[in-house]
Amino acid sequence: VNKRLTPVEKIEQSEPYRFFLSTVHGIQDNYNQTNAISLKEILSTEHGQLIRSAQFNYMFDIEFLLEQYPSEFRLKPLLIVHGDSRDDNHSLKTQCSLYPQIELCPARLDIPFGTHHTKMMFLLYETGLRIVIHTANLISQDWRQKTQGIWISPICPKTNDTRESKTNFKKDLLDYIEQYRARQLQFWQKTINEHDFSSINVHIISSTPGRHTGANINKFGHLKLRQTLKNYLNLENNEQYYSAPIIGQFSSIGSLGPNANSWLTKEFLTSLKQLNTNSFDSPELKLIYPTVENVRTSFEGYIAGGSLPYNMQTAMKQTWLINYLHRWKADHRQRSRASPHIKTYLRVTNDQYKNLLWFLVTSANLSKAAWGVLEKNNTQLMIRSYEIGVLFIPKQFSQTIFPLFDSSSFPIPYDLPPVKYESTDKPWIVDMTYKNQPDSHGNMWDPH
Numbered sequence: 001v002n003k004r005l006t007p008v009e010k011i012e013q014s015e016p017y018r019f020f021l022s023t024v025h026g027i028q029d030n031y032n033q034t035n036a037i038s039l040k041e042i043l044s045t046e047h048g049q050l051i052r053s054a055q056f057n058y059m060f061d062i063e064f065l066l067e068q069y070p071s072e073f074r075l076k077p078l079l080i081v082h083g084d085s086r087d088d089n090h091s092l093k094t095q096c097s098l099y100p101q102i103e104l105c106p107a108r109l110d111i112p113f114g115t116h117h118t119k120m121m122f123l124l125y126e127t128g129l130r131i132v133i134h135t136a137n138l139i140s141q142d143w144r145q146k147t148q149g150i151w152i153s154p155i156c157p158k159t160n161d162t163r164e165s166k167t168n169f170k171k172d173l174l175d176y177i178e179q180y181r182a183r184q185l186q187f188w189q190k191t192i193n194e195h196d197f198s199s200i201n202v203h204i205i206s207s208t209p210g211r212h213t214g215a216n217i218n219k220f221g222h223l224k225l226r227q228t229l230k231n232y233l234n235l236e237n238n239e240q241y242y243s244a245p246i247i248g249q250f251s252s253i254g255s256l257g258p259n260a261n262s263w264l265t266k267e268f269l270t271s272l273k274q275l276n277t278n279s280f281d282s283p284e285l286k287l288i289y290p291t292v293e294n295v296r297t298s299f300e301g302y303i304a305g306g307s308l309p310y311n312m313q314t315a316m317k318q319t320w321l322i323n324y325l326h327r328w329k330a331d332h333r334q335r336s337r338a339s340p341h342i343k344t345y346l347r348v349t350n351d352q353y354k355n356l357l358w359f360l361v362t363s364a365n366l367s368k369a370a371w372g373v374l375e376k377n378n379t380q381l382m383i384r385s386y387e388i389g390v391l392f393i394p395k396q397f398s399q400t401i402f403p404l405f406d407s408s409s410f411p412i413p414y415d416l417p418p419v420k421y422e423s424t425d426k427p428w429i430v431d432m433t434y435k436n437q438p439d440s441h442g443n444m445w446d447p448h
């Protein structure tokens, strides 16, 4: 019998990973019960009496957002942290002008083409502080029929000593917030400091705009990932891990250069393949990005492609990327037709993908703007955007690996091994017309 779980039961049952996919309209209920949660459930009164909250994001529909809060919480103070680009500001100011309880905090974007991608919630209850780090915009379309990733922290109790987690979560979160240099965030910096984070078992991997150098060079972007894997992934020096495949999965792709060696393998893969041994084998890098067919047959149809903004101008400069690409396929979660807006990076053992070495869920797509690009003879990492994600490492869960196919297995979002593009498969490109086959709603796609 499919017992409907309450939001609190869902979180209890998700232990120890606390990693969810968003619920999807149109799939069997039990696939929306196990390790799946909605925005209303995240904000439910069940978790306690909310005092105030903060919502970091890229796209906002304020009416929709307020509707997701329980009615008794809708008038609580709400801080909206958003990108300071002109049009964002205008529409947000207009949307929020009706609500005195909403305060706006524009994030400085001093480097051109940077965006405020970070998707994070601070939920302050009478019993303590909860952090949610996820991949969904605060618009209804992002929470209805897509595959989104969500990590929900425990409610961290207030404490009179600054309890840190074994993963340095508190310090890394404060380092991230500090980069905004925004007075509207001072209350939350103080609040974070006053709460006990010792129960948190994930690492923060974040990005902030800037040219990070010297002591700060490993604080953000792909060098933070490299450093964290180096320090915490204590795999015995056995050869079997050297060629273990690495998988990147995302909903957009930036300009990566004229060939793989420009940035993808030389810089980005070097960080992903970091073991605490200097292994020389080059592991396979497999990239998952939706095909046109994935989009056409998705629940949303071609409209899903509006949230996959890989453009023609970029794609035509890097046809070499096709050889790395794999389809979106998530049959075991009944989400092969729930278009992915989640972004994940993981490493599996090469014995038929039985075990996971680490798993990252993040706002960061496959782009230099998000992850950073080394400059000045590798002495500085230039990042354009704000991003944040959480990294799961077996050691922090008292395991050497995360089993993938047994009872306590890690709830991965898609099917492994990934399915390589066939010769007829094309990556979805947002500004192309698709007129030769109607989508699941009988529509065509003509962006002009």
Ligand SMILES: O=C(O)c1c[nH]c2c(Br)cccc2c1=O
Residues within 6 Å of the ligand: 058, 117, 135, 136, 137, 306, 307, 308, 309
């Ligand atoms: O970070 C995100 O979530 C996103 C960033 N840029 C986008 C563009 Br540009 C067009 C359509 C959707 C998105 C999007 O979803």
